[in-house]
Amino acid sequence: MTSVCFYFQVHQPWRLKSYSCFQIGYDHDYFDDAANRTVLNRVADKCYLPANRLMLELIRRHEGRFRIAYSITGTALEQMERFRPDVIASFQELAETGCVEFLAETYYHSLSFLYSREEFMRQVRAHTEKIEALFDQTPVVFRNTELIYNNELAAFLDTMGYKGVLCEGLDYALAGRSPNFVYHPPHSSTFAVLPKNYKLSDDIAFRFSDKGWQQWPLTAPKFAHWIHQIAGNGEIVNLFMDYETFGEHQWPETGIFDFLRCLPTEILHHPDFDFLTPSEVIARYPTRGEYDVHAFSSWADLERDLSAWIGNSLQHDAIERIYSLERHIKSSDSPELLETWARLLTSDHFYYMCTKYWQDGDVHKYFSHYDTPYEGYINYMNVVTDLEYLLERQMQREAQAQLQTQ
């Protein structure tokens, strides 16, 4: 038997408004509600709602044989609750089918595992609570922000009680082996590592509408044929991608929805193939080998490393500065400050400052609302400067209150 494991990432950051140096000390409202609402509305209408409808249709048509997983960040869920409750309702409908698994991750889609274990655990807990409250499920499999992964993360998640983790199928870690098996990290032979089949995933996510691609146009029978070729040489096929692939990155005109509509039927034609969610994969298939990753890896860019978020001195400066506030923020007695601070930990803010391919203009630009990475940095730092000012004021206030009670 070979199982296809679909996981879709759903995320929206709290984007900052344009915040100049003149606002520091006066304006403590940092987020661009209008832009966040506009983006969410657009993505909801182009992707979340139509894609959810289609997933529901497929699950019903195949009577439980089509199964999928989502990882939805806390910030995305908050924005849906606030701006588009209909999207929450549609995810809830999917959850009720019993064919959909929700994965655990950091609430704020942050890089906290790299900077603060305490904050990492706090965010994972908050996310789990949110998933439980909305979808009545407790996640047992973890996916870290942007599939950032190494041995240390696996070991840490194991102690937190997770059964397994998703990651990028790295050529160097697989070392010639197939990504189509469950692996285990060096520390344990039972903790499951599910590597992404990046070739087949990216055929859908990135190449689907590329007319310069030799395989264009990609049809469901063709893709199913590629999947079926794995029969006998693999137990799982991990297709991991952004949910926005459907309708937002790949427009409806490209035929992406029709492709998806036909795909399960084509794959299930073969009696030895089925769909499973990550926890079902882990329950059914044993680990088949060690997956050894020391340096942090991710699913981003060609480098598959952290350089998209902490690759230049601006990004380092910004992220170190925000994490340096953790102790003071947490010792202050202000849930508002803590919430604002945590929203500023979202990885997107650092992604906007990426200068890697800036001069060429590219995918990073597509995902950024700033003209240049410098704008992104300046805006962020101005906001952090104001947050520091607020924090200082809060600490003074608390110190005074303490003096008075004494």
Place this chain on the structure above:
Amino acid sequence: MLLSPLSCRDQIIAYKSTQSVSREKDPLMEVLMLGWEFPPLISGGLGVATYGMVKALRASANIRLIVPRSHPSSSLENVRIVGVDRALKEELIREGRAYDLGDLVDDLQRIPLELSSYHSIRALLEETEHPSVMHESHTVKSLTQLGSYFEGHEAYGPDIQRKVYLFSRLADLLSRNLDFKIIHAHDWVTYPAGMRIQARTGKPLVLHVHALETDRAGSEVRNGVYELEHRALRAADSIIAVSEYTRDQLKRHYGIPPHRVHVVHNGIDPRPTQRRTHPFRDKLVVFLGRVTRQKGPEFLLETAQKVVRVYPRVKFVVAGTGDAFIPLLETAAYRKLGRKFLFTGFLDRRRVDELLSMADVYFMPSVSEPFGLTALEAAQFGVPGVLSRQSGAHEVLPALTADFWDTDKYANYIYALLQYNALHDDLARRSREMASRVTWDAAAAKIAQIYRSLILN
């Protein structure tokens, strides 16, 4: 006899001979260049650019450069530099009879009418009497006096239009003894000369746009200089603009279709630079160049006022002078910003370098800046720039840019550069790096390609 393989030395000789053969296959192109300034007699960017360009072009072109004034020390190996002032004295007197001077002298008496669309020239001539030019007798001696007309300190000055006209006639005259296949003219002051020589010889004319009247006098201007540029641009066989920005201006204000315009960014000669500490406790924001309306002094002032509010430990250094200098000084004082400004007046090269080596931010709020060489000079010193978007420099530098009037944005950027070291250091490093890639060799290669295509056609 035993044949031995070629010795090493023979191989070198063989190699050298093929080199010289290939050199012969690709002979230097003969180019007549018309310039207005040349070191050491320079008053602005045009002289620096002409020098850098000619120097790098020597690899592919044989250049004769005619300029109004030359200095005994104006020289460049393999380039013939002809200063009208000296040539008239030396050559015309010596070979006086070789030139047909009659019609020139006749024309000189008709200057006001010669360029009838050239209103400002007429106005100028009606205002002031210049008997030495207008009613000179028909003698060679009078021509030497014409030559001395260019000897003054001012390369431009209030009688610039008369100089332009004289230059066009005299450059045409001097070009008759020169051999060339291409005419390459720099800026409006040499366009009439270029057109005249083009009309006489039928050789292709390349106009090199370093600046437009719309840059200098505002986008709405439609004066005589504008008319002249307009006419020349239409007569040109090829147009070179120093930036995409200028190409856009040519389209917007002169109706020149972009496909007719080649963009060749100026270069800058690499040189070692050093940072040094300065005695001020405040950080330094430097404004460098002529203080004229075009350079946006009012936006400098407005920005300074805003920066000081959020970052008091700063001084704005204004290095340069110009007709907007006194108003700037007075307004700064009036707004009680005097303490925050340092006015240095005009600085020589050495002092400019010294200033740049201490500067924290380079600020160029120009209303319209075709290129902006000073931004590259600052970049060489690792000084990050806050530049007007209406400029060419940001096309080759990783600077922070805003529309020339957007003083809020300028101030936000300057604040960020003063406040956030990581940003300052990153931009400083990248600016330095990029400035080292903007070379005259790269520019010359593009220009040579333009020459080649004109010669082939």
